[in-house]
Amino acid sequence: MSRLIQISFLLLCVFLNAQQKEFWLIDVQTNSKKVVKDSLAATKFLDSLAENNHFFTEIRNIDDEVVRTKIYYDKGPNYNTANVRLSDSVAADLKTSGTFYTKNLDSVRKNINQKYVDLGYSFSRVKTKYLGMEKGIPKVELSVNRNRQRKIDGFVLKGYEKAPKRFVKNLEKEFKLRKYGDENLLAINRSLQNHPFVSLERPPQTLFTQDSTNIYLFLQKKKVNSFDGMLGFGNDKEEKFTFNGTLNLNFRNVFNGFESISLFWQRNPDRGQSFDLKADIPYLFQSNVGASVNMNIFRQDSTFANVKVLPAVYYNLSSRQRLGLRGTFETSTVLDSLYTQGTEYTRKGAGLWYDYTAPTEIELFLHKTRVRAEADALFTNYSAANLDATQMRYFLAAEHNLRLRGNNYLNLKGESAMLSSQNELTTNELLRFGGWNSLRGFNEEALYADFYYYGAAEYRYLVNNQAFFDVFLQYGQLYNKVADLRPQLYSFGLGFNFFLPIGLMSFQISNGNEFGNEIKFGDTKIHWGILTRF
Template identity: 25%
Template structure:
């Protein structure tokens, strides 16, 4: 009978605490923990506020080397209006991170992985960093978690055990396209593209991307991008170098060089600083009789970047989002009609993607891609190029010039296998420019369907698209067909 009275008393005290209007809480040991949270004793708080403080306190302890900390109230006294109690906090055993143990078939340097995940030897254990492991691994195109991370506590140390499965993310591919010949009716023009992407170079997360594209006769484009995570213990930094070359028949040659350094704010967010050098060599005559408004320019700019990505799978996302933004400003020197002058120029870019799925095999993709360029003087050869497989399907590659544009994509995907799907899409564009010799705007759109399916050695893709604009009516005669094979290894 005695234990029943004790149990009844505890229930009555619990009821009193739950219904009390105010708690007056004292603490006699470990006051520094309470002060570290921004509070001072004695505390006069409501029950709801105390529950929030409890959660905040334990979370703080778990992320600062005390995963087994406990917190309770002792010596309760009072009534339904005011209850006085003593806070008893026990941090218990201090735990520090030890090494990372990696199992599986992913060739990766454990020191790089530890720095990337911020699981650093001899630093205080942090439950938050352990919880972020899955999201961070999902951002790597070449690795996948085969099972949930495990933490082994022994002798005041925490060993994080990971089982990683290799993803074939390195790729090389070529795409062949057949487009209507604009100079000769009833004939086709062959276009081509070659891509190479190598991930996890030297087992340290470095990557190299290179692609070459023959858009049409006498017009070519090349892009190179190198990414190097620095792997510093105290600063999760990476730097990138990019080179872009565009030759437009005999009119001009553009050269764009970018260097950026990025800092990881969280497991899914990065902020960066970039330096950009853009130079355009006008190869056509630049005199008053020139019909095409091209000009020789030299532009140096500085800017900021921001990235936020939270995808369930880097290569084949079913849910999540990705946002990339960039804003730059700088001075431009330009020459036309043998006159040299200066102009202030600003630019911005935005890429937003949202994935959602329903009935397991069905995925919806919504994408918005925008770009903005403004200066007192702009030439055609400075503008962005829109159109083609990677920007606005249903049109020739780089069909449109634009200083400001937005392309919205809605796409439905049906996955009949994990990495194979059918798709149908609609894309709406809003494009405009204002250059020295005129201005233009249009709202082209494209619609189409296609298939991507995985084979033993790579990915095969086929896209059929129709486009509609002021100078291209919707017609099967103007259909764009792109097919290619991506070899993955």
């Protein structure tokens, strides 16, 4: 290394007055040529050879011409095997042994540099100092020029700049002042991957200045308004062939606040109809506090009608989690005076709920993981009997898409709910479930219970990113004290889901029954649905 320093000094002296010349650096071994602008650049190039395992680089000749200077050099052998000694600061930073032997010095240098990058030293440089030969093997010291440590200072939106300010603040809350490195850049990318309202046009970019490190996010507003329609075919309780259907219209992020308004209508084969209106604002006054209101109207032919309003406030724990407090205001009216299985009541209450949703990388799947838990304390008044009762209502649902191997996936889903009361419940206040998005093979909301649970396993084969086949099996049980029923239920079926120019189309055939009963072809349910985003 002392010889190289002498060579460097000689170059600087010889070419001090010739700074406007070109400098040609010619390798005598390969005859390759590198052109630099001045003697300082030539010196740095030769120094870099010595720092990259060519410890015996020599200048063989110098031709000083009028317009250029030719420097002929021999870089000598490349010593990638070395006895390494780490500088005290590097050994302390990496918490590792200070001396070791390696057969791949380049890999060691690369690993050390990456570790410093992960620590936030994005512009670190590993320097190699030749210390001499030891038993025919070079001995070197590795040190690191760390520069200043880089941390994430903020985010700048490009493309979709009307995203809610709270959205940006939440990103800064999660990532600001974290060490800048690949790990956190990937975490940022994952947090925005399959976001319900925005998409990344390209990976996050970084702007480094002397005093700051800002992440540029090139966002695009997603088309998230949707129309979801489903048409079903099956038999009702009297085994008559009937049509049923579902319409679900969602307007989302129209005002750039990640808000949503949804309208839902459903008709089941047993002449029951349900109407649902929901509005949700996730960031009130640019805070993490959100609010929602849900109004549901259910009418069972001409026997009874229930009206339920659920106002709620919640806190966004993260982009995936919400914890909320809600109220319940419900009224049930008996429409047929001859209907003796129901009674009129009014109900008020308050409860807690929690919601977790993890996005999926497969566009055909709605999500990767979903968990919903609810608990409500209710106070019910039965006007006809002049009776007040305290009740509790619980609900738990979970779903997860598990990748088995290759294009094979397993969708696991479970749901349970219970309504407990001091008094005997009537039919019009029982929990209702069953159908397309519940226990398939049964009519929509045709199963009544004060407690139920079911689990489902669905095998999915992903043909490509545009279609998948599925085969499912479900098992469940309900408890209905009013009718003194405790049947064990099962269902099975298969389906096909694929993208068309107008949206995602779903086709499903299913059949369900009670254990102990024969499977009837007439109980087969056929559902066809389309989901369009605009």
